[in-house]
Amino acid sequence: MPSSISSSDTRQAGGAAYLRQVGEQPVPAPSVAPVDRYARQTAADRPGVAQPVPVRPVPEQPWGRILIATVLLVGLMVGGWEWYWRAYGVRPSIANSSGLWAIQRRRIDAGEGDATVLAGASRLFFDIQLPVWERLAGRRPIQLSLEGTSPLATVEGLAADPQFTGRLVIGVAPDLFFSGFQYRAAVLRYSRKESPSQRIGQWLSMNFIEPYLAFDDPDYALQTVLARQPWWPKRPGKVWFINVRKLAETEADRNTHLWSKVATDPQYRDLARRIWQQDFQPSDEDPTPEEVAKTEKEQIERMAKAIAKLRARGVQVLFVRMPSAGEYLAFENREFPRARTWDRLLGVTGAPGIHFQDYPQLQGYYLPEWSHMTQAEGERFTAALYRIIARDFWRQDQAGAAPAALAAPAAPALPAAPAAQAVPAAPAAVAH
Numbered sequence: 001m002p003s004s005i006s007s008s009d010t011r012q013a014g015g016a017a018y019l020r021q022v023g024e025q026p027v028p029a030p031s032v033a034p035v036d037r038y039a040r041q042t043a044a045d046r047p048g049v050a051q052p053v054p055v056r057p058v059p060e061q062p063w064g065r066i067l068i069a070t071v072l073l074v075g076l077m078v079g080g081w082e083w084y085w086r087a088y089g090v091r092p093s094i095a096n097s098s099g100l101w102a103i104q105r106r107r108i109d110a111g112e113g114d115a116t117v118l119a120g121a122s123r124l125f126f127d128i129q130l131p132v133w134e135r136l137a138g139r140r141p142i143q144l145s146l147e148g149t150s151p152l153a154t155v156e157g158l159a160a161d162p163q164f165t166g167r168l169v170i171g172v173a174p175d176l177f178f179s180g181f182q183y184r185a186a187v188l189r190y191s192r193k194e195s196p197s198q199r200i201g202q203w204l205s206m207n208f209i210e211p212y213l214a215f216d217d218p219d220y221a222l223q224t225v226l227a228r229q230p231w232w233p234k235r236p237g238k239v240w241f242i243n244v245r246k247l248a249e250t251e252a253d254r255n256t257h258l259w260s261k262v263a264t265d266p267q268y269r270d271l272a273r274r275i276w277q278q279d280f281q282p283s284d285e286d287p288t289p290e291e292v293a294k295t296e297k298e299q300i301e302r303m304a305k306a307i308a309k310l311r312a313r314g315v316q317v318l319f320v321r322m323p324s325a326g327e328y329l330a331f332e333n334r335e336f337p338r339a340r341t342w343d344r345l346l347g348v349t350g351a352p353g354i355h356f357q358d359y360p361q362l363q364g365y366y367l368p369e370w371s372h373m374t375q376a377e378g379e380r381f382t383a384a385l386y387r388i389i390a391r392d393f394w395r396q397d398q399a400g401a402a403p404a405a406l407a408a409p410a411a412p413a414l415p416a417a418p419a420a421q422a423v424p425a426a427p428a429a430v431a432h
Contacts, residue, residue: 099202120171148183319353
């Protein structure tokens with residue numbers, strides 16, 4: 001009787017045919033396929049009835065050599081991709097991810113609530129060099145700036161956090177600050193909901209991958225590189241914008257500087273400028289003057305409420321209008337006049353501010369693509385800015401609640417400088 005746990009009663013080694021007696025006449029059994037040593041045969045779960053079990057043979061192969069060849073091929077392809085981008089000028093750096101920002105934000109709630117915090121867009125992010133600040137102040141600031149993003153949400157978060165009692169430098173890039181543009185808005189939500197696995201992934205990536213692989217950058221992902229090739233057909237009637245390209249290199253504590261290629265490669269510098277110029281041209285999608293005025297008013301009023309909370313618990317707040325130049329500065333002066341934006345911001349919030357056009361020490365820097373300084377210029381600018389802050393705003397006898405003297409701007413408001421007198425400036429909407 002057939003067994004219920006076997007697909008056959010008897011098989012000889014190698015799959016040889018077996019004989020079954022029918023009366024006294026031996027009858028050869030049907031031929032059986034050779035047993036496949038990689039496959040496991042099982043019977044059906046119907047008691048007493050053996051069911052045929054399909055077998056897919058796995059041929060004998062030199063699997064060891066195949067594995068070695070695969071590893072070598074993958075290594076060759078990865079190595080070639082890495083070599084290509086290093087030859088282009090890319091160097092390994094830490095990815096400016098949401099997880100990296102969250103690490104710095106958690107420092108405030110982990111005992112560093114009395115630190116100096118930098119919150120702005122890409123100008124404050126790229127141009128302020130943390131090692132220089134630390135050398136002059138004796139303590140490294142916490143960098144919470146986000147490129148292409150108004151600092152309002154970050155400041156509101158700090159205002160709602162009683163752990164923060166330090167000093168706050170707020171960078172003002174007019175086209176982002178007064179429009180409320182939020183290119184990296186998801187970062188704040190991510191930092192509040194980051195899971196343990198995401199934290200572990202961030203740690204592994206920034207310690208074992210990012211410091212060693214130059215191509216591990218979103219701008220050089222294969223799908224991104226393919227998507228920006230010119231051979232793709234363009235849909236008639238649609239305006240195609242060039243996405244912002246790689247501009248900076250970041251370290252583990254978010255100390256960031258402009259990528260040297262932007263300054264040393266004329267073609268790449270011109271590409272960055274063309275990208276900013278896309279935002280300088282009028283568009284049918286631009287908001288009406290009434291909508292612009294309403295948004296500016298809302299942004300300033302929200303900032304004023306956050307500043308009031310911060311100063312009520314002794315936080316010293318300082319606005320800084322970072323340098324811009326060339327066509328970018330001309331665009332900012334035209335669309336966001338100083339009297340309507342910067343001067344009003346200081347008046348409504350009652351907080352002090354430093355405008356680069358009011359201080360000779362903060363002018364004359366080289367901004368290759370009109371918006372961000374080279375690393376060397378950023379180091380020089382950071383030293384000049386810190387000395388002004390320490391001399392005029394954050395003297396030791398001004399610790400604690402900001403006195404009335406700090407509420408006035410450091411210098412009287414001056415008319416915006418014409419574009420011809422400007423230094424190279426910052427990127428548009430998503431550029432900062």
